[in-house]
Amino acid sequence: MRNDTFAKELISFIDSSPSPFHVVHNLKKTLRDHGFIGLDPKSHWELQKKGRYFTVMNDSALIAFEIGEGNIEEEGFKMIAAHTDSPAFKIKPFPEMRIKNYIKLNTESYGGAILHTWLDRPLSIAGRVVLKSQNPLNPTKRLIDFKEPIVIIPSLSIHMNRTVNEGVKFNKQKDTLPLLGVVNDEFGEKNRILRLIAQNLDVKIEEILDFDLILYPVEKGLITGMNKEFISSPKLDDLAMVHAGLKAIISARQTSGINVLVCYDNEEIGSATKQGADSPMLPYVLERILLSLGKGREDYFRALSNSFMISADMAHALHPNYEEKQDPTHHPLINGGPVIKINADQKYATDADTSAVYQEICQKAGVPVQKFVNRSDELGGSTIGPISATQLGIRCIDVGNPMLSMHSVRELGGVLDHEYIIKSFETFYGL
Ligand SMILES: [Zn+2]
Incomplete structure (x- = not known):
């Protein structure tokens, strides 16, 4: 053992x-x-x-x-x-993009990720949020972790890309943007991400000055292999x-x-x-x-x-x-x-x-x-x-x-x- x-x-x-x-x-x-x-x-x-x-x-x-x-x-x-x-994906400052009723997030890659491994996985968001304080030189910093899966990067179906198994070239501004949700309102509220942050940290949206937020996979690590010899994480x-x-x-x-x-x-x-x-x-x-x-x-x-x-x-x-x-x-x-x-x-x-x-x-x-x-x-x-x-x-x-x-x-x-x-x-x- x-x-x-x-x-x-x-x-x-x-x-x-x-x-x-x-x-x-x-x-x-x-x-x-x-x-x-x-x-x-x-x-x-x-x-x-x-x-x-x-x-x-x-x-x-x-x-x-x-x-x-x-x-x-x-x-x-x-x-x-x-x-x-x-390696990860970092959320850009004004990240929300509306495609019909979909809301997706604008991100950029951090480091050299193997991009395709990020697709079709439940992802969450974590990092640091910076809030207004009395001293402009020293804003308040808070950690944030949504813990629950809230975004996902869906892959393109094989029916729409028949050569997918011969290798895919990913465009980081197009192919790897994560989907946040679907809205029913015609014009839609803006600042959904800011509202989610404010809710999570129990602060007002106006207090949020900036953030360093990345996507991460919510599936937890585990031990595997026929003799339980590997760590997959x-x-x-x-x-x-x-x-x-x-x-x-x-x-x-x-x-x-x-x-x-x-x-x-x-x-x-x-x-x-x-x-x-x-x-x-x-x-x-x-x-x-x-x-x-x-x-x-x-x-x-x-x-x-x-x-x-x-x-x-x-x-x-x-x-x-x-x-x-x-x-x-x-x-x-x-x-x-x-x-x-x-x-x-x-x-x-x-x-x-x-x-x-x-x-x-x-x-x-x-x-x-x-x-x-x-x-x-x-x-x-x-x-x-x-x-x-x-x-x-x-x-x-x-x-x-x-x-x-x-x-x-x-x-x-x-x-x-x-x-x-x-x-x-x-x-x-x-x-
Ligand atoms: Zn290293």
Whole structure:
């Protein structure tokens, strides 16, 4: 019988985290429950050794850390980085479009979704709504999650597209707009979305200034396979790694250095935002930790030189229907353990030195480890590792759990792998 406790926890974490804002909200709650104290970036920080803290950027990115007892400049930071965002559709500001009596919503895609997987699925809407406040510079922000399915993107019938099974090219301004409902009135009321938001949040329409809202599938994740070995769920990329990092930083043995978990936003669109990996968010926080502990800039640079980062983002398993897509000598399999991602052009931050470190960590943790390289004639993706390592100038490795269907609305990972990678992260933090 497999231990599916962690996989079940992951599924419920993902189910309650339909947008990056909800991811961070849930992270904050769990961290607080385990003694982590929230730090306002605008306040003066007075940190203590053995203290556990977190701070948030834009409500959608978070850095949690635990300060050890040792000399920080000698012990350095042990960091795990993951991302809170996943491909989705974002609702445009004035989204309602009327086609006869149908009301549909104008959206744009966020990141690189496999578009056809979004069709014919019950979808809901979640995100952040910004409301008027007394201070124009600091409007009030509220989370929203409609929870119920309220929109759907219907596909075109095969009778109207006889060549559909030979492949469809999707136009994002035409083919993927979701249907909200049918109205009977001839002219119709406007601002239905705003009225739905106002109702849900119990505020007046006039109070709503703007929103960051995305569509998400309401069908929940589950465990499947003849031996219950697979996790089928939305957003495994990269909430599986966010969840694994969270589990590890909470339960790891306290050591002399500083354990850090950084959950960036906006990886799916290149990381170049204030809450993304290509920002000074992490360096600022790391330096503030040192300053608050009475250390200087020289100590900060020494600490960085003694630091190590695991950039944790999901990896491609061998696909049983497309063996030819994998590299001829590397075949990561689901439930074969965490995957070290390697690329000669450094689309992944891994080098022989950092790969050796993670292999040793896995051995100490008693978990298997695999390696991934692209076929030399396939481009492959990139991730936060090289960006974050370049910002900080520290040793970094890219790892992730093997999965299939990456960027589908519903992805496939392994039950065992989730437990394996949590163990490896706990071992890393406990070194
Ligand atoms: Zn990812």
